[in-house]
Amino acid sequence: MFTENERVLSSSSMDESVLDEKTRVERYDSQSWESLKKNPLDEDLVKFKDVFPETVPCELPKDEGIRHEVQLKPGSKYCVMKQWPLPREQVLAIDKFFADRLAAGHVRESTSPHSSPIFCVRKATGGWRIVHAFNKLNAATVPAQTPIPRKDVIIDGMSKSTIFSSMDLMDGFY
Numbered sequence: 503m504f505t506e507n508e509r510v511l512s513s514s515s516m517d518e519s520v521l522d523e524k525t526r527v528e529r530y531d532s533q534s535w536e537s538l539k540k541n542p543l544d545e546d547l548v549k550f551k552d553v554f555p556e557t558v559p560c561e562l563p564k565d566e567g568i569r570h571e572v573q574l575k576p577g578s579k580y581c582v583m584k585q586w587p588l589p590r591e592q593v594l595a596i597d598k599f600f601a602d603r604l605a606a607g608h609v610r611e612s613t614s615p616h617s618s619p620i621f622c623v624r625k626a627t628g629g630w631r632i633v634h635a636f637n638k639l640n641a642a643t644v645p646a647q648t649p650i651p652r653k654d655v656i657i658d659g660m661s662k663s664t665i666f667s668s669m670d671l672m673d674g675f676y
Contacts, residue, residue, distance in 0.1 A: 572614070572616060572639065572643055573643065573644040574642050574643060574644065575642055575643070575644055578642040580615040580616050581616045581617075581618070581638045581639040581642050582615075582616065582617050583617060583618050583619055583635070583638055584619070585617075585619050585620065586619055586621075588621060588622070591630075592621065592622040592630060595622055595629070595630040595632075596620060596622065596630075596632060599630075599632050616639055618634050618635050618636050618637075618638065618639055619634070619635045620632065620633065620634050620635070621633055621635065
């Protein structure tokens with residue numbers, strides 16, 4: 503019998519189907535600049551290629567002084583979960599990820615009393631995607647008063663649109 507942490511770790515980072523070489527190569531090739539040449543928007547994509555850097559930018563927009571604090575439900579205490587053991591390869595990937603973001607000024611040392619485990623999921627391209635297990639913190643957090651719109655509402659709003667797209671900008675996050 504697995505604990506919750508072991509089940510999350512084994513199902514997320516060690517799924518052999520994610521590591522299939524053919525699938526990984528096909529997915530990577532479908533996301534390359536070369537594959538976009540078949541796209542009717544290719545001219546615009548090439549024209550504005552510099553908008554999508556290959557490396558993490560070394561600057562952020564101007565700091566407006568806005569800071570976010572997690573609001574807990576009444577009666578909840580701060581949430582602390584211990585980090586579970588990770589394979590060395592994942593630890594190195596996590597260390598590199600945060601060292602790069604720290605050098606670029608994208609992250610700073612946390613002052614939060616909360617902590618959640620971190621682990622990695624294999625990307626189709628062979629790298630690692632960083633994942634935080636915020637289950638306990640999310641359960642204790644006051645829900646947003648303006649929730650994210652439902653998928654069907656968004657799709658209905660696009661019904662008369664002529665162009666819409668979805669892009670993973672770099673890692674999809676910083």
